Structure formats: C-alpha cells, structure tokens
Amino acid sequence: MEDLQKLKIDKSAKLYGSKNRKRIIYIILCVLIVIAVSVMYGTGYLKPAVTVDVVTVTEIYPSQTFTLLNSSGYVVAQRKASLASKITGRLVSLSVGEGNLVRKGQIIARMENEDSQANLNQAEANLNTSKAFYEQAKSELELATLSYERFKALLAKGSVSQSEYDNAESKFKRAQYALSAAAASIKAAEAACASARVAHENSFIKVPFDAVVLTKNADIGDIITPLGAAANSKAAVITIADMNSLEVETDVSEANLSIVKVNQPCEIQIDAIPNKRFHGVVQTIVPTAERSKAAVMVKIRFLDKDPRILPEMSAKVAFLSRQVQPEDQKPLVAVNKEAVINREKQKYAFLVNGQYVVETPINTGSESGGMVEILKGLKPGDKVAVKPLDKLKNRSKVEIGEK
Numbered sequence: 001m002e003d004l005q006k007l008k009i010d011k012s013a014k015l016y017g018s019k020n021r022k023r024i025i026y027i028i029l030c031v032l033i034v035i036a037v038s039v040m041y042g043t044g045y046l047k048p049a050v051t052v053d054v055v056t057v058t059e060i061y062p063s064q065t066f067t068l069l070n071s072s073g074y075v076v077a078q079r080k081a082s083l084a085s086k087i088t089g090r091l092v093s094l095s096v097g098e099g100n101l102v103r104k105g106q107i108i109a110r111m112e113n114e115d116s117q118a119n120l121n122q123a124e125a126n127l128n129t130s131k132a133f134y135e136q137a138k139s140e141l142e143l144a145t146l147s148y149e150r151f152k153a154l155l156a157k158g159s160v161s162q163s164e165y166d167n168a169e170s171k172f173k174r175a176q177y178a179l180s181a182a183a184a185s186i187k188a189a190e191a192a193c194a195s196a197r198v199a200h201e202n203s204f205i206k207v208p209f210d211a212v213v214l215t216k217n218a219d220i221g222d223i224i225t226p227l228g229a230a231a232n233s234k235a236a237v238i239t240i241a242d243m244n245s246l247e248v249e250t251d252v253s254e255a256n257l258s259i260v261k262v263n264q265p266c267e268i269q270i271d272a273i274p275n276k277r278f279h280g281v282v283q284t285i286v287p288t289a290e291r292s293k294a295a296v297m298v299k300i301r302f303l304d305k306d307p308r309i310l311p312e313m314s315a316k317v318a319f320l321s322r323q324v325q326p327e328d329q330k331p332l333v334a335v336n337k338e339a340v341i342n343r344e345k346q347k348y349a350f351l352v353n354g355q356y357v358v359e360t361p362i363n364t365g366s367e368s369g370g371m372v373e374i375l376k377g378l379k380p381g382d383k384v385a386v387k388p389l390d391k392l393k394n395r396s397k398v399e400i401g402e403k
Helices: 002-006 011-042 062-066 114-157 162-201 254-259
Strands: 050-056 058-060 067-077 080-084 089-094 107-111 204-206 211-216 236-241 246-253 265-270 277-290 295-302 314-320 332-336 341-343 346-353 356-368 371-376 383-387 398-400
Touching: 050 332, 050 346, 062 067, 062 314, 067 254, 089 236, 107 236, 114 162, 246 254, 246 277, 246 314, 254 295, 265 295
Parallel strands: 050 398
Antiparallel strands: 050 383, 058 332, 067 246, 067 314, 080 236, 089 107, 107 204, 211 236, 246 295, 265 277, 265 314, 277 295, 332 371, 341 346, 346 356, 346 383, 356 371
C-alpha cells in the first residue's frame, strides 16, 4: 500500500516537453513564412506596383508615312432629291420603298387623277372634232375653188353675169376663211389637249435620275401638297440619292488650305468599314470660307465604288503627297519604337497582362515615323509598356498611368 502511494506522475516534466514542442512548431512556422515571403517578394507579388505608360500595338498603312494632312467629314450625295407631286391630292399608289433602285423616268407613285383623266379625254375628243371640221372645210374649199375657176372662165366668154361670178368668188373666199378657222381650231384643241395631258401627267410622280430610295415619307391615303402647308399633309413622298455622286465633304482649316490642291490623291476610311481604305481625289475646293470655323469645305470624290458606302456616314480623309502604290495596300503591325528593348541578339517588349508585365521576345522589321514593324511576338490590340522600362522585369506588378 505504501509502495503504491509512492508512485506518481511528474507533471512538470510533461509540461516542459509540451512547451518544447510548441516552440519548435512556432519556429518552423516562422521559417516557412519567411521563405514564402521571400519567394513572393522575389517573384514580385509583394513588391509595390510600378506605374507605367503603355501603348497599343496597331495596324498601320504605309500611306501614313506620306500623309500631309488628316481630316474628318461625312459622305454626302451630290445628287439628291425629294420627290413630290405638283398638285394637291390623295396618294393612291406607291410602288417603292427604302433601298429600292429606281431608274430615270420610272413612275413610282400616283395621285387621284380621275378628274384630270376626264379632262384629257374631253380635250382629245375636241381635237378630233376640230380635225373633222378641218377636213370638211378643206372639202368645201376644193368645191368652191372649182366653181370659182369655172365662173371666172365663163365670165371671160360672157356666158355668165357679173353677179353670178361675184357670188362664186364670195363662196371661194368664205371657204378659204373657213379652212383657216378650222386649222386654228385644231391648234387651239391641240393646246388644250397638251394642257390636259400635262395636268394628268402631274398626277404621276416620276424619277428624275437613276438613284436609290433613301426614305419613304408618305403612305397610300396621305394628302400630298406641293408645299406641305396644309394640316396633316405631306410634301415629299420619297427621298432619293444618286449613289454614283457620293463624295466626302470635310472642313480644312485656313492655315492648312495651302496643302490641299484639286486632283490631289487622297485615302478615305469609312468608320463603318474599318478594314478597308478607299482611293479618292480632291474634286472641289469650295471658294468660300466659313467664318465661325475659319475653315473651307473640300469635297473628295471616290475612285472606288462600294455598295456599303451610304450617305451621311462619317469618314476620315488623308491628303497624300503621292499616289498609293500596290505595295502600300497591305497593313503592317507596328508599335512605338520606345517599347522595344534590345538585349544581346534578341529584342523584347513588356506585354501588359492584367496587373503584371510579361517579357515577350519579338521580331521587328522596318521603322518609320517613330513606329517599328512587328513581324512576330505581338498582335494588334496588345498593350505594351514604354516607360519606365529600366524598372521592369518579367512578372513585375504594374499599374497603368493616367493618359
């Protein structure tokens, strides 16, 4: 019993061993944290972000190297018309809509014209009546001429009296006057018929030149008036434009006007067709300046036709020093030459990828106007750092500076 009481656990030794284990665990954790921090700092994760300026890799055309002036404007049809009726009436027929091709002389709409058709029919009937009277008067003149000649011969022989001869002569002259009156009546009837025909033709709306319908401004049943002044009435039925007369109208400042000349080659870029550039030439320099803008309007004619070019589209014009050659047609991928790093025999650029930059090997070509051609390694739309390159390395954390 006494031996069992002597047996007991030394709690101080157990506590001492437990404290040693905890201390070891703390040391190991601290070492791991230091190693992790060192690795993260070495890879740039814990370094402060470097503020950099960036540029975008773009597509450029060789023609940009011999561009004298750039300007913006709009595509405008030089031949454009709003078609309306010459008379007031109700629209009863309309055979075209937006986008339809129309030809010169084509009837595209008709107004109510029953009354003008009736007037034309009456005028044509009067003309036919006048022609019939003319034929009758002509026949009577022939008969009167024969009688007059006969009495004239008999009077010379003394076979008829003077009064009989005078009577035959009077009939002859009356027949002449009747024929002249019938001829005048025909002319009057023809004039009345022409007037009625014009009035009837005015009920039809015809196309003055080959064009494309831009807008439809009225519908069947609408009241059409020449001036559109009446309540709920329409003036123009459709609006058309000659697509072969499209030109770009742009304002050139007075200070740059000396650069622009008639027949000067130009390159036109339509915002709605960004992947194609069109050839153009300066058609007209409008001989007046706009005081508020201190600019002069210049019109550029398209040398290339494209059905995608529409009136009122926005456009950019490059005034060139020479004609564009075939080798100038292919776009080049280029970037600001300040973004290129020369290191030994290889060239690099810092490609911005999210919050970091990636050192990317590139192949370059020719240089022009501060830009260098990229043959391999970058594509249009990529963003690369330009400043400060000496503070960057692969996987450096960056933030984009204010533009």
